[in-house]
Amino acid sequence: MKLDAILHALLPKDDSFFIYFEKDVENLLNGARVFRDLMRNGVTKEERAQKIRKIEDFEHKGDEITHQIFQALVPPLSLRSTGRISTNSPPRWMTSWITSRCRQPDHALSR
Numbered sequence: 001m002k003l004d005a006i007l008h009a010l011l012p013k014d015d016s017f018f019i020y021f022e023k024d025v026e027n028l029l030n031g032a033r034v035f036r037d038l039m040r041n042g043v044t045k046e047e048r049a050q051k052i053r054k055i056e057d058f059e060h061k062g063d064e065i066t067h068q069i070f071q072a073l074v075p076p077l078s079l080r081s082t083g084r085i086s087t088n089s090p091p092r093w094m095t096s097w098i099t100s101r102c103r104q105p106d107h108a109l110s111r
Helices: 003-010 016-039 045-073 079-086 090-102
Strands: none
Touching: 016 045
């Protein structure tokens, strides 16, 4: 079987799949911008707490979008395959790690 035939068989036929990916990328970029602002010098404790909450909100929104993506993927892929993909998803573990580090007052990221 040719590679293009395999890709055609795996790609979803519904455009909503690609719309979800675009939403996910936009959400990730917005979260990255807030994180960049969080890492700048001169951020007060109140601003830091507010930015951490925003990052957590972006993480939750990303989880919702990921769920929608998986729903669009289920027909071409098995649930076992999508589960393997989700365990390697950087936004989920990264934002949890970042927020846990930023809450520790003696950590470099919290300064």
